[in-house]
Amino acid sequence: MNGHFISFEGPDGAGKTTILQAMVDHYRKRLKDQLTITREPGGNPISEAIRSIILDKENTEMDSRTEALLYAAARRQHLVETILPALQQNHVVFCDRYVDSSIAYQGAGRMIGEKAVYDMNLFATEGELPEKTIYLDVPSELGLKRIMTNRTDDVDRLDLEKLDFHQRVRDSYLKLAKEYPERIVVIDASQDLETVKGDTIKILDQVIK
Numbered sequence: 001m002n003g004h005f006i007s008f009e010g011p012d013g014a015g016k017t018t019i020l021q022a023m024v025d026h027y028r029k030r031l032k033d034q035l036t037i038t039r040e041p042g043g044n045p046i047s048e049a050i051r052s053i054i055l056d057k058e059n060t061e062m063d064s065r066t067e068a069l070l071y072a073a074a075r076r077q078h079l080v081e082t083i084l085p086a087l088q089q090n091h092v093v094f095c096d097r098y099v100d101s102s103i104a105y106q107g108a109g110r111m112i113g114e115k116a117v118y119d120m121n122l123f124a125t126e127g128e129l130p131e132k133t134i135y136l137d138v139p140s141e142l143g144l145k146r147i148m149t150n151r152t153d154d155v156d157r158l159d160l161e162k163l164d165f166h167q168r169v170r171d172s173y174l175k176l177a178k179e180y181p182e183r184i185v186v187i188d189a190s191q192d193l194e195t196v197k198g199d200t201i202k203i204l205d206q207v208i209k
Helices: 016-034 045-055 064-088 099-109 114-125 140-150 163-179 193-207
Strands: 004-009 035-039 092-096 132-137 184-188
Touching: 004 016, 004 064, 004 099, 004 193, 016 035, 016 092, 016 132, 016 193, 035 064, 045 064, 064 092, 064 099, 064 114, 099 114, 099 163, 132 163, 132 193, 140 163, 163 184, 184 193
Parallel strands: 004 092, 004 132, 035 092, 132 184
Antiparallel strands: none
């Protein structure tokens, strides 16, 4: 496969979706129909159906391991139905979240074990990882403040977690970035939007020749 698989990660409020859309706008002119944009959980009908269950604010009784298993199931279907076919057609795939999210949110945030969640996803993905991961980092307090200021009409079940949950998530992401420096690039998302966009384009231009 000659395509490029690039994931975008970040704690809540980092501006990940905004930056991803900016990258789509920037690279669409060059790549045209060779650019595939997708998200997790989601990306196809089965995975989107699982997404609606996971993020439903009414599902407060969901067990942490159930949640992690649902993410892994959605990811498996997403990989085989959406990501791999696109890579086989030499597409550049921009994915809003992937395995790192599960390790950070369920493994660390839910405290069910980062290795346990990684192993579960290793089974689900057969070891398929992005070529490059853009991790947009922001202090948890700032991220939550942004959510409550800018996303009041789109707050999901994970956004409602307390500060210590979001701090564990961020700490896990930063640990992953140290473990996999060749894959995960940390960008300071507390900077102004144009600077974050510019930093992201510099990294992606090294991958998308």
